[in-house]
Amino acid sequence: MLESLLEFLIQGVVLGGLYALFAVGLSLIFGVLDVINVAHGEFFAVGGYLAFAAVVLLHLPGAAGVLGAAVGTFLLGLCVYPLLIAPLKRRLGGRPQGPLYLVLTLGLSTFLQSSLLALAGGDYLRVPPQVSGILDLGVTAVSHQRLLVLGVAAGLLTALFAFLRFHPEGLAVRAVALNPDAAQAMGINLPRIFSLTLALGVALAGVGGALMAPLFNVYPAVGFPLTIKAFAITILGGMGNPVGALVASFLVSIAESLSVMVIPSQWQSLIAFAVMIVMLLVRPRGLLGRAVSR
Amino acid sequence: MTARARLGLAGVGVAALLPVLLPHPFVLTIATQAAIWALLAASWDLLSGYTGQISFGHAGFFALGAYGAAVSTKHADVSPWLGLLVGAGVAAAVGLLTGFPALRLRGHYLALVTLGLAEIIRLVAQNWLDLTGGPFGIHDFRSFPGLPAGALVHRQAMYVVVVAIVVVSVAIMYQVCERTTAGQAFRAIREDEVLAQTLGIDTTRYKLLAFSLSSAFAGLAGGLYAYYVQLVSPVIAGAATTSLVIGMVVFGGLGTLWGPVLGALLLYGVYEGLRFVGVVYNLVAVGFVIMVFVIFVPRGLAGLGRSA
Numbered sequence: 001m002l003e004s005l006l007e008f009l010i011q012g013v014v015l016g017g018l019y020a021l022f023a024v025g026l027s028l029i030f031g032v033l034d035v036i037n038v039a040h041g042e043f044f045a046v047g048g049y050l051a052f053a054a055v056v057l058l059h060l061p062g063a064a065g066v067l068g069a070a071v072g073t074f075l076l077g078l079c080v081y082p083l084l085i086a087p088l089k090r091r092l093g094g095r096p097q098g099p100l101y102l103v104l105t106l107g108l109s110t111f112l113q114s115s116l117l118a119l120a121g122g123d124y125l126r127v128p129p130q131v132s133g134i135l136d137l138g139v140t141a142v143s144h145q146r147l148l149v150l151g152v153a154a155g156l157l158t159a160l161f162a163f164l165r166f167h168p169e170g171l172a173v174r175a176v177a178l179n180p181d182a183a184q185a186m187g188i189n190l191p192r193i194f195s196l197t198l199a200l201g202v203a204l205a206g207v208g209g210a211l212m213a214p215l216f217n218v219y220p221a222v223g224f225p226l227t228i229k230a231f232a233i234t235i236l237g238g239m240g241n242p243v244g245a246l247v248a249s250f251l252v253s254i255a256e257s258l259s260v261m262v263i264p265s266q267w268q269s270l271i272a273f274a275v276m277i278v279m280l281l282v283r284p285r286g287l288l289g290r291a292v293s294r
Numbered sequence: 295m296t297a298r299a300r301l302g303l304a305g306v307g308v309a310a311l312l313p314v315l316l317p318h319p320f321v322l323t324i325a326t327q328a329a330i331w332a333l334l335a336a337s338w339d340l341l342s343g344y345t346g347q348i349s350f351g352h353a354g355f356f357a358l359g360a361y362g363a364a365v366s367t368k369h370a371d372v373s374p375w376l377g378l379l380v381g382a383g384v385a386a387a388v389g390l391l392t393g394f395p396a397l398r399l400r401g402h403y404l405a406l407v408t409l410g411l412a413e414i415i416r417l418v419a420q421n422w423l424d425l426t427g428g429p430f431g432i433h434d435f436r437s438f439p440g441l442p443a444g445a446l447v448h449r450q451a452m453y454v455v456v457v458a459i460v461v462v463s464v465a466i467m468y469q470v471c472e473r474t475t476a477g478q479a480f481r482a483i484r485e486d487e488v489l490a491q492t493l494g495i496d497t498t499r500y501k502l503l504a505f506s507l508s509s510a511f512a513g514l515a516g517g518l519y520a521y522y523v524q525l526v527s528p529v530i531a532g533a534a535t536t537s538l539v540i541g542m543v544v545f546g547g548l549g550t551l552w553g554p555v556l557g558a559l560l561l562y563g564v565y566e567g568l569r570f571v572g573v574v575y576n577l578v579a580v581g582f583v584i585m586v587f588v589i590f591v592p593r594g595l596a597g598l599g600r601s602a
């Protein structure tokens with residue numbers, strides 16, 4: 001009993017690394033742009049396909065696949081603000097029309113997902129793991145690939161939070177999240193910060209996609225369930241609060257892993273949504289959310 | 295107004311004559327399904343376009359209606375005519391239940407909760423094997439009794455039944471939205487909920503009304519789908535269904551009801567037509583239409599007609 005508890009706990013922590021990589025970016029984008037990126041999972045999928053292209057088609061080493069996924073999704077993310085969000089913003093003027101951005105990114109999600117389907121087909125593509133081998137922990141064994149996901153997630157998220165805390169550009173990102181008008185008055189170039197934040201956020205998802213490709217396989221819709229789950233995680237953590245998203249990622253992943261001991265595993269995915277709905281009824285601003293919702 | 299009413303009547307007339315003008319099984323199949331989508335799109339527009347409560351969960355209400363109808367006919371041998379009502383009733387009940395927590399939520403949150411709800415419905419449909427048949431879906435249940443049996447005649451009759459129900463339903467929604475105080479309240483809530491409240495509009499009541507009406511008609515569309523296609527699987531509760539519906543409404547024009555109907559008929563035609571070019575490209579086009587219309591043609595096809 002205790003052994004299996006420990007085993008599921010470890011699996012949950014490893015899964016939490018992936019959720020965090022995904023949900024922190026989503027939450028950061030919402031905090032700064034006030035846009036919920038429904039297409040976040042599609043960048044995860046694009047990352048997986050880029051890893052596939054680099055490793056399987058071009059025979060490059062695994063690290064090049066991850067790097068390619070990071071750079072590729074970053075560049076793709078840079079285009080989203082100027083091409084899609086800025087034009088809609090200009091048309092709407094100052095009116096708060098959050099749901100329209102949701103519809104817009106839903107369109108982007110459908111567009112990217114079906115473009116991937118058109119380009120690469122619907123087959124499940126296999127990507128060889130970036131690292132092989134298994135770490136034996138006594139109670140359970142964890143593949144090196146999963147540890148790599150956790151390690152990279154920890155490294156990237158530490159770097160991201162350090163960037164937000166110490167780097168001038170990172171400070172600008174936080175300033176915009178707090179008060180866009182004041183930030184602009186202080187000479188911060190808003191469109192630049194918006195584009196940068198979006199690109200950073202989706203690049204985290206892209207790296208996640210490249211690292212998870214050997215574990216999940218790659219197919220066009222691979223990211224969408226993750227997007228829906230990440231919504232639940234960001235609501236739990238408090239919308240627009242990256243630290244809250246980080247904490248909530250691990251709470252949800254551990255709850256999911258432990259749930260296997262109580263309920264059949266096919267119902268596992270329900271937990272995140274149940275938590276989300278309860279949270280919205282009890283404390284809509286989330287665990288660490290801002291007191292005033294925008 | 296009279297010009298539009300005349301146009302509407304002309305549209306209904308053309309629709310009524312279609313099975314006689316083009317008695318081809320493939321055309322009739324597409325036209326029947328397009329009509330079902332038109333009803334679903336109109337139901338989304340009532341809640342999201344008129345009342346401003348963006349739902350990302352209409353695939354869920356649609357699936358509830360479809361499963362409600364299929365399950366009641368298969369397991370309890372309920373007549374399909376009653377099955378339609380069962381499906382719509384189940385969807386309306388869940389819609390009303392969603393409406394209560396949704397009263398406290400706005401914009402983003404509501405969209406995310408309804409998306410989560412649809413995902414829950416999909417997971418339940420996939421995993422409750424005894425009731426729903428699991429991932430492969432539910433089939434082998436009877437359709438509307440008393441329709442002629444010949445292949446083409448049956449399709450023609452089916453088309454007439456579906457289109458008649460869709461036309462009546464859309465007309466009811468149009469009456470509610472354009473001719474009653476409820477419709478005015480819906481629009482007041484959309485434009486400024488706090489102001490609406492200060493003006494003495496019972497926003498709680500009207501939001502719940504919008505939720506239950508919208509989900510009931512979405513469920514009715516699901517029931518029609520079940521008896522027409524004769525197969526209900528968890529796929530229909532997926533986000534792709536919601537995406538397609540929102541695409542249709544944005545294409546046709548938010549908050550007009552007749553725009554989404556037109557949008558659904560045209561977009562579904564394009565969607566099916568693109569199958570000839572290659573199955574995979576049809577959703578690329580839907581995604582593209584959503585993005586372009588949201589940004590550049592906010593009032594959709596309906597708006598184009600008005601400004602011209």
